[in-house]
Amino acid sequence: MKNRILWLSLALVAGQAGHAFAQGPSDALRYSRLQFGGPARTQGIGGANVALGADFGNLTSNPAGLGLFQKSELHFTPGVGVGQSDGRIEGISSAAVNDTKNSFHIASTGVVLANRKADTEDGDWRGGAFALGFTRLADFNASSNYQGTFGLERASFLERLKPSAGVQPQSFYDNLDAQASSGRYTSDLGLAYGAYLANISSYRRGTRGDSAVVLRAQGNQITQGELVTNSGSLSQFDIGYGGSFRDRLYIGGGIGIVSSNFTQTRTLTESDNDPNTHFQSLTSSTELRTKGSGFNARLGVIVRALDNLRIGASVQTPTFMRLSDTYNESLVGSFSATGTDRVPGDLPVGTGPKVSFQPNDYDYTLTTPFRANGGVAYTLGKHGFVTGDVEYVGYRQARLHNDPNGANGDDYSFSAENLAVRNLYKNTVNLRFGAEGRFDVFRVRLGYARYGDPYVADTNDDRAQNFYTAGLGLRQGNFFLDAAGVYTTFNQVYTPYSVGGLEPTIKVSNTRFTTSVTAGITF
Template sequence: MKRYRFLLACLALLGSAGKGFAQNEADVLRFSRTDFGGTARTLGLSGANVALGGDAGTLLANPAGLGLFRRSEVTVSAGLNFNENNSTVYGTSALDNRNNLNLPQVGLVISTRKADDEEGDWRSGAFGIGFTRINNFNQRLAYNGTSPASAMKFGEYAAQQANANGLSPSGSNPFSLQDLAFDTYLIDEDAQGFFAPNLNDVNQFSETIQTSGSQNQWDLSYGASFRDKLFLGASVGITSLRYKRTRTYSEQDPATDITSLTLRDELLTEGSGVMLKVGAIFKPSDAVRFGVTVQTPTWYTLRDAYNTSLEVNYKNEPAAGVSLNQYAYTDPGEFEYNLTTPFRASGGAAVFLGKNGFITADVEYVDYSNGRLSADDYSFSEANQATRSAYKSAVNYRLGAEGRFDVFRVRAGYGLYGDPFKDSDIDQSKTFFSGGVGLRQNNYFIDAAYVHSQYKSLYAPYTNVDVNNSSSEYFGLETPLVTTENKNHNFVLTFGWNF
């Protein structure tokens, strides 16, 4: 069934403790699907900056745009972000949100230009260094519902994992989810294998997922102007990321002798990467510009730190002399691995309406199925195959316009980032609507922007790998499927100084 192939491919499974704890195809997409960033001017145009240049946002979009600078400048931006998530499972909806202050952009451009009467084809050049936030992970999602008899229960999932993968050797520390379930008496074993005893057909369940952190990029760029017609540039991007996730999953009365169970896991991913980018802008006339950029994959080295715990509370002793409150946890673990994100290519055009403003548009191509995980002592063949099976190429569109009224600027933009999934029950493309204003003076400028983004996503706390296996006792049991409407409101203010 398409739904379950999709879930297996795109969802991070809850509580899968141990080596390879969270390194799967979901992580490939999380760190590959980045947003546009830059100054408030760039954000007000929904990131449509490949053919424009002349703004610090070009450090991320197209290094060739540095060749259009005629003066040096410093920019600093401040941001305020509001995130809202409305999650629905089995007809029950829950709303949650999270807000944060941030520093989305800092840039320095040093420009040198020949005098108009000075000979030479290369008219100007500029070196730039810039910091840009390209992903914001600050988010909180919560849901709750009633699991029907047709749905797989968490205890059944734990037993399924134990039958498929076994337990850790006797006497060793708990290593996996099924170890925790066995140690807390949630699952038991007989001659036929592992099973979850006395489960109720219907029970209440809920989960809270809170994430924090960001993905940021430092760009070291140089751009030059050839006869003020052709502008060429190149950059080295150094990317850092920090992603922290805390998940708490609970069930009430999951079994006749259990009052509640709570599974909690924490994951911290940190690391850095490097990539290269080259670009060009061609200006056949003062009214038209064309731009293109090519970006190599970003090569990351990442480190995960993780731990998982399970608490099960009983009405009666699960075994003679055993406490009613059972608690087990895995030892904190660490794992280092590599991630290679997909190659990207972008093209853009801008049309200037004299001194009244301009219209600009970009298109970007990225194939998410080309993301790869690797490690020196661990094979990611299954995760990489799942990446190829789950994801596809996507085209991202950005459109922006600016109107100029003496020293004032008014901007608007629209963006559409394509759905990265091959098979999905919902369209998971992302849309952006933006607007902004600006004030330009001789030696300084101030810009403000607002960006509204929205998209839908799917999530399952666990999956039934035997849903289509008619010989399995779990045949036909559906997976709890959470649909979330994600909305984000981003306000950015940029201050700039020319010198």
């Protein structure tokens, strides 16, 4: 049986600490691809409120809508999210693996302070409203899993370290010995060496022209699986004001302070039941924790073109964020006492030692894209309204930058990562539609939103996000109560590692149902 003899390159293992361990295009997309948020009323109509006005969600979409408030209000919105995913390796016959991830969150809370002139008072400026509040704009909570068996047509996890040709100096091998003896690992190769998944061939050590590092041989069939768990959110604290000019033109502006936290844990396992190899299995575990903060600003306008027709538009500056990563990685292998493959050096039987990187911290900055919104709303007297929005997001304009004043800061240019952003992503359009029916003190709402696929690659996998929404409301005196449900569907396609196009491709189908309840008072 043909075994895979894997060689490791210096090119892939040198300099693994620092910026190279985490930052990349996926980080730029994660903090740029937002969702609509706000109280349950906003969510029930699919976030389509750019031209609607008198909605707290206008604070993050179009602050001109604050100018339509007739009364002050205070509200609080908790919520629960239930997520499910099905993951599989594309191109092989394997069953999808189901996983779930649930969360509790605060969707929105805030206050609107309205000040309006009486109809008998003179003046073109009829009043306005000041608002401040908290809105959750991105939900990172998700979990996915896959498992399957593949042969030589795909590269295993260990083969991601396959080398380029070249002669390494003796100091290269001495460095591996030093990492293992001190327990302070600084490279993927160091981890593999410390976990007995790689060894320096004893018959070659010290012979410069023939020096090499050999990995344990693997058989023809590899069973691989990976569990990826994400948690966290991106939220925004906003201050805004909207004013009314002759009750025909509404102008507003706002400033947002962004706060984000994201945690991703990945556990990849690989096993081989081939009796001809000593290798049995390995487990690679990584954890990335990212905290960030930033700011942005927005301006908006709404025109009451007809008594029942409103047209709105808003623009938002890029968000300027400072992010801090903490990264950990560990590796462990298990081995059998039997096997016909050559084993240089000593080899443990059973589970070998678990070895880990020293935690790496790195600070950097991110500029997310400019955003522009347009909307139309038509009111049906006291019976309700219909509304629709279109949003432009320039994902290709996201940029990563170094933060020389931060932890492990340096003068790294991020030019390769920013070029990858331009090559991988495209500018997209998001669509939102909603309607509300009013029945005495009750409200019924429906909505739909489609957020475009940000990837340039033209594949058969649509990675747009679809949101199906519904809601109910009650207005009783100065008290209001709203509930909303948002059902989200989206697909992900990714590779767990890169080996020149031979790595497995993973497709994950995701659904998530979020329900929120808003309680508030007007005064």
